[in-house]
Amino acid sequence: MSERITQRIEVFGRVQGVGFRPYVHRTATALGLDGWVRNINGHVELTASGRSAALRDLVASLREHPPPLAAVRRIEVTDVPGDEAVVRSGFTVRTSRADPSAAPREIPPDAAICEACLRELFEPGDRRYRYPFINCTDCGPRATVIEDLPYDREHTTMRRFPLCSACAAEYTDAGDRRFHAEPLACAVCGPRLAWDDLTGEDALRAAVKTVEGGGTIAVKGLGGYQLVCDATDPVAVAELRRRKRRPAKPFAVMVRDLKAARRLARISAAAGDVLMSPQRPVVLLAAQSHLPEVHPGTHRVGLFLPTTGLHHLLLHELDRPLVVTSGNLADEPIATDDAEAHRTLGPVADGFLTHNRPIHARYDDSVVHIVGRTALVLRRARGYAPAPLSLPVPAALPLVGAGAQLKHTFTLVEDGRAHVGTHTGDLADAATYDAFHASYADLSRLTGIAPRAVAHDLHPGYLSTQWAHDRPFELRIPVQHHHAHVAAVAAEHGLTEPFVGVAYDGLGLGDDGTLWGGEILVADLTGYRRVGRFAHAPLPGGEAAVRHPARMALGYLHGLEPLGVPRPAPWLTRVFTDRLDEREVRMVRAMVERGINCPQASSTGRLFDAIAALLGLGDTVSYEGQAAVALESTAGSLRADALPWRLTRVEGLWVYDPAPTLTALLGGLAAGVPVAQLAAAFHTTVAEVTAALVGRAVAAGAPRTVCLGGGCFQNRRLLTDVGRLLRTRGLRVLTGNAVPVNDGGISFGQAAVASALLAKEG
Template sequence: MLYAVRIKVTGRVQGVGFRPFIFNLSKKYNINGTVQNNLEGVIIHAEGSRDLIASMIDHIHSRPPQLAKIREIIVDENQPSFFKEFIIVPSNRSGHAEPLIPADAGICNDCLNDMREEDNRRFRYPFTNCTQCGPRYSIIRGLPYDRPQTAMDKFHMCISCQEEYENPSNRRHHAQPVCCPNCGPELILYDLNKKPVKTNQKAIQEASSLLSNGKILSIKGIGGYHLACDAHNEKAINEIRIRKNRPQRPMAIMAKSLETAKKYCQLTEKEAEMLKSPEMPIVVLRKKESCELPDLLSPGLSTIGVMLPYSPLHYLLFENSNLECIVLTSSNPSGLPLHFKEDPGILSDYVLTHNRPILHPVDDSVIQVNQDGEITFLRRSRGFIPDVFTSALPLNHILALGGNQKNAFAAGKGHSIYMGPHIGDLDNEEMLQHYENQVNHYKSWLGLKEEFIAVDSHPSYLVNKSASRFKGTVIKVQHHHAHHVSCMADNNLHEPCFGLILDGTGYGDDGHIWGFELLYGSAASYERLGHLTYSPLPGGEKSVMEPWRNAAGMIVHFWPSHGKDLAIKLFPQKAREINIIENMVNKKINSPLAGTCGRLFDAVSAILGICQTSTYEGEAAIKLSDYIYRPHSANCKPYPFKLIKNKGEPYQLDFSPMIYKIIQEYFESVPPAAIIQRFHQTVVSASVNLILSKADERPDYNRQIVFSGGSFQNLFLAQELSRHLQGKGFSVYTHKKVPCHDGGLSLGQLMIAAQQTKAKEEKRR
């Protein structure tokens, strides 16, 4: 008896070779019918024996295409149509627009082999791709994902490519970006005067030669333009730093191969796996002691960001030269949007570009791997965007704007959460306009008409200006509550739990600056159980950029009688400014009160002379934390601290005894690595003491805890705190799919807004 079913597969199932995969399964399991894309996902009508259809469905579940991420498979019995074969039918724009948009993927080995075979028509062709690799998100104009809806619509396939595209047994069957030298995009190399120098293969050869000879090139990649130079050429690296106004911030490199990366860096099995994954992110690796790469690449750090070639063009640049590693950093001046439409070439000597448009800019993703092999996102973008999270809460028509730093927005559709790409710091109108353009793209894709807009409660965030430009009811969300709920959502937690939020800056409910918070709650509400004692930030934002001011403000505040003398002894060249700072602190002039983990790390970094003026966000804390991996004394006993317990108020951690002891040891020339090791242990010990004190006081509270906030990029803190708390019976959860810093903030904002709208709806009923 003929059995028929309708199968709906949702998730990331478009642009990943899913329809040809199903077509080939139909032959394997002797099934007739159809497969089609629509706005919901992939729809399959299958006719055959009941057992063979069940086997095919099991195959889809257990062995989908490499790039596919199946969310759900729904099977319903159907009436047979008595098909005589299995066919791929044209896409249909019907259905509910809740699909997963495919992500860009690094070149696969099969395409790499095509490029290396001299008798292959794609020999050395820099736009080679198939259903398992190549651009996706960056070239999509609309859904469903078909060639007319992409940036490839103007490139008409030649006869050979058309045959591949239409052949169900070919791996380029329905590969929307498919092309070859006869019908696809072309390369062109321009000089400083925008004069064409070379095209296609000659452009690649010339570009490789220029890089080898110390020139700086702007290269159009998958999601935007990169500045590139020889990673061993200190003069060229320094010139990029000058041109980008990026004096200290680490720059990533692209290594020719995994073997090259191993030559310079220590690699775990998981780090190697991530370097070679389809997403091909930048992986932060620890340099070997024998590493011969210039320190100028990551000044003051024992780590460096490394990626492998992820586009055909990258491979060709290496294969036409003797280069082992190249610097690859965004070509825009610091603080301005990513160049993706065209690069004016103001920072480079030459521009290597092509005529395939980039519709959606996307930066390189950055990850690090902890000792347990777990991934932490530092930047979630190319390759991982736009993966979708799901929630039991209805999220329809909620837009979460995210924060001002490391921004990434989020949009709710049905029960799906669509996280936007890494945008960056929204410090000017150019960045804000770039941000709004990306939000509008998502709204268009999803058919989203925002009814509610979740924003940070900070009154001065530039990103919140966008709330008035979008439509909808504004819901203000406290910064650290959003961090707390972001980590809960990341781990699919719903019941109230503890949250330790170690962060740089967030606007508090009392008008002060929070950032070292012990919370308890969920998306519905939260309670502040404890925090760091407040100290003044003389000059406000200026103290963030100049950590020595932050340190001086703390010292003058904690020791009024002799703090000024201590500060001048630490920073003798700043005596005049310290006199002014003392006056500002005493008279409470432009000195907002702050209690944040980031500022605590900044102060210690400045006191020890590691970083007194920051040139990029978090520099002082990052350089301080790097010492934890350097040789140090065996004395890891924590410094003294105070836990202040006032009835009816949140507990307070007072680290002033520790700071005083650190200053004494600095004057006694105790090695910085030894001081920094004890400092880290003190932060861990004090945090554990605070958490256990509150947990003992509230035995009815759930002994689960989430860690969030930018300071948890410090893997040592996360690992040590986890070890101590797990030993005391806590279940500890850290971020898995979104960054712990403000790049994950919008996920928490969205969930809190959804909970509030649900509660209001229930009240109306």
Template sequence: MTRPPEADRPAEADRPAEPGHPPDTGHSAEGVRTTESGHPDEPTSTPKATHPGVGHRAPEANRPEKRDRAPEAGRVRVRVRVEGIVQGVGFRPFVHDLAGRHGIDGFVGNDGDGVFAEAEGEPARLAAFVSDLDLCAPPLAVVERVTAEPAAPVGARGFQIVASIAGGSRSALVSPDTATCADCLRELNDPEDRRHGYAFTNCTHCGPRYTITADVPYDRPNTTMRDFPLCAACAKEYADPSDRRFHAQPVCCPACGPSLRFVLADGSPVAGDPVDSAVSLLREGGIVAVKGLGGFHLAVLASDAAAVARLRQRKHREAKPFAVMVGDLAAARALVEVDDAAEAVLTGPRRPIVLLRRLPGAATAEEVAPGAADLGVLLPYTPLHHLLAGRLAAPFVLTSGNLAGAPIEHRDAEAAARLAGIADAFLTHDRPVHARADDSVVRLFRGRELPLRRSRGHAPAPLAAHRPFPRPVLACGPELKNTFCLAKGSRAFVSPHVGDLEDYATLRAYTETVAHHRRLFGIAPEVVAHDLHPEYLSTKFAVDLAEAEGLDLVAVQHHHAHIAACLADNGEDGPVIGVAFDGLGYGPDGALWGGELLIADLARYHRAACLTPVPMPGGAAAIREPWRMAAAHLAAAYDGGAPALPLHDLHAGRWDAVTALARSGLGSPLTSSAGRLFDAVAALAGLRGTARYEGEAAIALERAADPAESGAYPLPVLDGDPLVLSCPDLIRAVADDVRKGTGPSLISARFHNALARAVVAAARVLRTRTGLTTAALSGGVFQNVLLLDRVTSGLEAAGFRVLLHSRVPPNDGGLSLGQAHVAASHDLL
């Protein structure tokens, strides 16, 4: 969408805004630069640089300087291009202010490639101005490159922000959504401020970005704020260089912006203050659907066991833990252990859910996170959440607004239809959500973030690639925890969390998001990468797309993609000894891999070691019923003559049939999965014979471990190619401990220690064979920080350098990044 011709002329500060269009401004006195603490979304692997290059020449209609004087002697002019996350972060106001401080004349604007400018002044001042574009950039900006080329001086007077230009290569980056800043929060809580209690308060340092953006350049007409014309007061702020809302595209207030409403599940409006009405219903045990930045959430009072149980029943989420929102750090510290690292993440601009150790006696119902040692906690990240948390003054569950397994609802009509059977009422508003984004989730490992779900607050910021992609790539990702990746040049755009591609609703959300990202970032892929598994919906999508558009197709083995993702996450090529431990991944031999050591770089891999393959009786049924994996492992360890154990008695009616199924091989594919080994041990230890959600048995096993136990079961490494980490000895030792009455805490600890030591032993053998001294750890099993610590410490003590994930998850949510890099490396062969 482009502005009408008259919008190309700078507007006066007191000129009423056109509907949906903030006014452009002329030069005025030097403004006051206001900043909030923050940091770039993603680290880059290459230093920022200011260097000569190709600038951007604005069309004559967009070059508004007054020219009633001849160019002065000694003055020079440059055309400047700034690339990176420089839209939606206050960059043009910053440039305007910077020009005033350096005495520079000219103009700045947005287009489809980022920020362009023409600047004129004395050479020394101009050089300092160009340098400071990078060095002094706003806190939320990520400047990737500043280029400048000489231009003929024109005798410019003043410095202006000019109308945006559509088109270009569409390489402009969209900022992630950012939590409410301290200044906006003060206004929200100030009874004398005109935005007191206003749920949509924002400025150039905070607020919605990606989730409201339909197109680039990032200007109000290209966002879902286009239908909210600025009032005179907001227009004045927008036009004032000394105001922190100077050119803030989502700026609004109660007089001109979105408004809240509270309606019952049948659509009946409720009179009175919407937030107060929501708080009253929550205190009465009701379930409220809350429209947030990237979609709807479901809220219920965390201390109300009956209400939480009702939410679980309606949402069809039997036991998987819920996240809890609290009003501030003090409230968080009443529920979980918060150290300095956790405080920094909880209060940072991204505001993810952080999994932290639950405190005894925490004021949340057990039903919030049944049996869990950790609790997912997050602080408010929008004004609406601050209002809700402040007035409720109690922890409340905030979980994705969907049925279990479906994508988060983000459109009003669909949310009303699909959530009416779950929520008793809706706290909603009239600002559309253009792009859905679920909450991000992290754990902390050795004081830094270990991402488990990368979404709101991170996406769609690109991950800098340490080597350019030869051709544009679309990597379609896995079946579970799906993300996709669009990559071009030196940027890889990993999508927000999509979910599990197991039904039509999620597949539709996936295809819509792929199309939106292709359009938003102007990437037309020439290569499509996909998982080896032929039945994944993401694989079928990739094949259909490649056929429809005539694109090259690259199949990438699941665990190679895991190791490639870890390499890319660390800006390395390999080769490394890659440890890929997860639930399942299709192997080229037709077996289901998952406990692998690979010799791998970005282009190739060799299976160098694996866990003992065993049958998976009943296929997917063995994932839902971990006791089946225990039966399979016992049958393999004792050659059919396993001793009687308590687990056998619990499933006596089906045990023989399941072991016979495993022996027959019918519907029982072989698997070397580490995740299924965790399931087997958890079941043997009496922790989980059935799993109510993915990974429940493994999580229970991690939670049960006694960290002080140093003993380990035998897990020998057998010679061969591949090496085999032989599980029968381990299973027999576990069975012996179970017969002796050894408790789950010791069984779990000895198992974790055994697996970690076996990985180190295998890595030592492979180092001797290959000379490699770097190891990379990836796969969903390494969400387990106890195992991660044991393996990392053991490898480091043995002299290895260890690569871990920090920008994308080790689970399948990071897989698409690895697929993209493998596909790109094939181009280079």
């Protein structure tokens, strides 16, 4: 028999709140090892004694076959002297220990109900039959209930619910699926549903009756309140829109299972996998059965499956698709506090299905779309955040990426780990700004990261920039908006060498003080140079033009940067202007010609808005990107040749001049060419222009790796067409997968740039 040895093993990563200690206990016991395991702050520590081969097998199992929700980043093994060997007493789970010096710590995201718990939920003989808050070590609330680390029940909002004897027996039984499941509960000892004075099943029945009657209910979910109504009832959906002040933005729809999802949308194998994943995001899919009030202006519908036992019970009782949308008013953060929810959602909901488990941290639903066989995250929130991502260049000191203004996130960094905070929203809303403050304070405390440096946007008007300057950081690192976009893509893919960055979005402040948005950069993580752009056009009324695509169209028609090709002739522009208010046309034209409140922008997003308006797809919008969504939806899958386009050289940059494109588009309208064909042709045009701009850069010696970033690449057709054309040129094409290409990824890009700059400066 080989000699017994003892080793101390530390496991780092997402190893708390995922059943890791029970897994270690089972594995070590099966291998005949003695010792103990415990949580220590954000990682797991164990000491094991036995044959060397068994210890090797233990470490291999921890590294290669961890529990389903775990993510092992690193394992450190240290031999323990013989006089400290563990006695032959079996393997135990010890009480957790806090170590203030241990950082950073990893917070596990929430996980949707697992199949085992789902079976129990609907098994009449099970003691958790129809218990809405059922969970185990493989599923349930995590980030939304954790108040402190190490992850133990007394450090969560579940500390308010002492375990009954039956739950306590499961909690301490090493062979049970709920061994050390911290949110463990049952109907005897756990949270309870409430509807006014009703509780339990009576509360659920009241909520179901309200939805059946065409009403809207506010449901307390994992990371905040949700507003729920019958998705198949157009009157109910329209009334929810009116009350929520959300006239056009699509709603997410929750369905009972994949079979129900397939009745509403085309679902590929990749989409099915994401829908069924523990993250349970909203997945944007091609609609099969149109629900016009649910997703107006687009042929894509956002579907997701139930995340909790409560959602499953609602879907089981109602047996119909449900609108399940954020419990807030337009642009405000999702409500989490019960009193806050009743105050803000009282005018919206016809009743509240709530419970007495507090929500510690606010997490909205995540949003994903599928391109080919790849899932791309558009909103990184519940299920994904705040799990860290790797940075290719470790940070020399703790830092934070402050993010942008819209779709706000922040990113905390220590060493090579970047903890991207949950989606917050538009910081211009005071409540959202307060939510950012609270989320930052909470996540920095939980991870143990105290930033000494901050990376921020160049725009002085962004509240995130002002926040960065108002706090006592030792070092402030400004990062240009579009550099952050493409750096986020590069960093996610571990790229440290130079690349070509294509940054297409609405607006961002350039390093020359003008507004950018259609940029070709040659870059690495530490810097960039601009080699191409879209032509400038004025934004009549400044930010007001973003909400009025018709104004943007007039800006292009009357103020497009003169690059040698005439703008569309007046007789041709009347195809568009004759349907507008004559006084507004005169006013906007005068503003443009006199340069009054008309900042210039080289923006792809604003060009998309202008084209949508020219084609009659929306003169005004109620949410960011609405006109571009309508343009993409109108184009559909129709194939069309490109409209005329032209590149010209301006001050050392290759510039796309859209004047020929605009003239041809208006000519097509005048000739009666179908709007869908013109919309498709415009998409083809932008893809060809992009390939040509990148081609010019590569021909001049730029790298052959291309990173596509910016909100315009949420457009699946544009992303697919640009990627295909670039790949046919033999180029390597990357885009954001886990990190949103929109402004939700800016903070991660800022953090990546700041880390690389600090490393470069030594």
